[in-house]
Amino acid sequence: MRRLVLIILFGAALLAALPYFASDVMMQFAINALLMAVLAQSWNIIGGFTGYMSFGNSVFHGLGVYGTAIAMAQFHMGFGVGLVLGVILALLCALVIGLPVLRLRGPYFAIATLGLSAAMGALVSNLDIAGANIGLALPLIRNDFMFYELSLALLVACTLSVAWISASRFGAGLVAIREDEQAAAAMGVNATRFKVIAWMLSAFFTALAGGLYAYWISFIDPASAFDPTLNVRMVIMAVFGGPGTVLGPLVGSFALSAVYELLSNWLSTAAALFFGLIVVLCVIFTPRGLADVIVGVRQSGLNYLMRNIRDNRL
Amino acid sequence: MSGGPAQPILEARSLTKRFGGLVSVDGLNFTLNENEILGLIGPNGAGKTTLVNMISGTLRPSEGALLLGGRRIDKIQPYRRARLGIARTFQVMKPFHGLSVLDNVAIGALFGARRGRTSRKRAREKARDLLEFTGLDHRLDARADALGGPDRKRLEFAKALAMEPKLLLLDEVMAGLTPVEIDEVVELIEKVRDRGVTILVIEHVIKAIRSLSDRILVLHHGAKIAEGDPVRVLDDPRVVEAYLGKRRK
Amino acid sequence: MLLPQILLNGVLTGGLYGLMAFGMALVWGVLKILNLAHGSLIMLGGYMVYYLFTLFGLDPFAALPIAALFMFVFGYLLQRFLINLIVRATMLSTLLIAFGIDVIITYLAQLFFSADFRTINPAYSGANFSVLGLTVPVVGLAAFIIAVILAAAIWFVLNHTPLGRAIRATAQNLTAARLYGIAPVRIYAMTFGIGAALAGVAGGLFGLTTHLTPYIGAELTAKSFVIAIIGGLTNPFNVIFGGIAVGIAEQLGSFYLGATYSDVISFGLLVLVLVLRPVRSLRATLP
16 A cells, blocks of 8 residues: 555656646646546546446536536636535535435446436526526636646545545445445445445545636536536546556546547547547457456466457357 | 343344235244354245345345344344344355455454454454464455355355354355365354354254254244254154155254 | 427327337347447438438338338347447446447448438428317327337237247346257347337437437437336336326426426436336336
């Protein structure tokens, strides 16, 4: 555990120096990548560790975006206040919605959260205080350096939290719930409480990322705040890197962000097409994520790839 | 508990469970005394596992009451009953597949009777001791789903023990074991009883049940058809007809 | 607008919704996977009918069976050679691969069909007639009738033909089905093909009653989920009723709260139903 923390801090220190070498375009990419990594890592808490695959974490992102935007654009409060408002909204949502919805298992939970994210976006686009469909404009501030460092700090905080979870009794309970919820309950784990806390933790960091995004972008609307594709992107990134691990989602999100960026530069709209292809290939050949691939290929070479198909086909 | 004659540790009063039109357990009354081993036998479908499910909280009774140490527990959630000291094994074994054997057992130590007062490190140490006790110390780091049948049963057993239960419910832990392995399990169960635990054992292995149990309870179609001293019960003609058949071990 | 008119509109659109959902419910019940690409199959069917109509002058209703056939073959091949590779994997894998396929189909559609709104407009598309003071759109009514007929046909096939029995057996117990000489791979592919064919017909009808863009897939997938959950997976007629429930709820919501709330309503319904309904009944596979 100590070694893990050192790796994280060392990596953070290295990344903190990036702005001194990077071009403006690269900074844009980097901030996006960092924020996306926060989303993937937060999802990891509820999806990777607890095994509840939420396809609705975009709701928390959106609430963070709108909490910050409403506080700053409508009430002219400071950024800090905006962040706090966004977080409170997200935590309340996770608690109130979580209690009934976390009782659902497997695919039903996934669909319910999917429905939730769609409904929330539609709801907000009808509220005037949120600028309805037009959106809101926040005070403009041009300081990519600051946003980069803030995003990095958020990612480090999130990752350190996940590291703590992985070594704690709380984390052991979450994993037990993931592996066999009924057996876990029979052994004394208060599954409901643990699940809701996990989702609230997830919501916390996701909302903070949303708030940062809002202030950085300066203009937000329901479509970008509650962007439904965020859900699948964060899930794919966490799963690709290795769900339920500490560094997996980081690796997955940085790798996939880079891939998507490269594809966009070469192929513009066709990038989405190739991204879809990559997703399909990854699911077929590397269903358990990169971490597993590295171990597997080392053990059995390229047979690893075919083995996945043999195991999973009919 | 207050003074006077010891209260039974577990008491069932008119316990009934219905699934739609099917009555699985029918107005069952029995008591379980502290530190005794009660054998529970009966043909398949007699309601034995349903009874265990009601005691551990996985199922709620349709009617009747369950008391643990004089206190009603039939409406309490499973995780809280675990903390009150009820531990069980599952007939269809439920290991935490992706976790190592050691971590599987550590969960019991982390969330059982001593919850909140154990660190993960100490839980693992306790798990190590228990796995040695149950004979699995050579496979500590193996993934739980890599174990074979008998080893999986030992794992279930160790997980339940890790919770430091007052009441241990064992659901057919001897199924599929060789006679030598069965003797080992019988010895284990007796050692656990020596530690002060009360045990309810569901089994089909009559020889083991006879030597192990202080008392035997026989269920048939969800109702009690015999209860008491093992030798007497196993000779009871009703039990012979319903379950044991003309040839017995 | 009178309440009865609203209800009628709800019922008519609801029948079509039910048809859309039934393809997804079938695949879910038999293959045990959630096809996130279902909406894009509907979209493809719709475009197929559109092009058959505009390029060859074929009457849309006559084009439906052709589209259904093509979609059946497409679905069969898709399952047999791609999805089959991961059909026994974890649920997350099946969800992700379906998502990937959805992305690919959507962007290919955008590439070839362009993002313009398309409608299928035969000469009779605006026609309607009056019954008891209510306006009944001809095309809408025809869509509803087709939906009900297909539901009945599917029910018949599932319950009274050897293929249907094989499908139900495979859904309930894969191993046992194998022991009886059923080839699950073929059954899975056939089921997926049937689901795709149903989606194709629904798409054509959708293009006749509303409009088509390459992006309608996502919303229709989600709506099909909602209806499949509300109607349950066991009985095609229940799915139609589920569709009608959603259709009516949408029309009522549109009328009283404004059109923009219709999404919120259908998804609110979904969450409500999932939370309130005992999960056991949802886990049932086909009868």
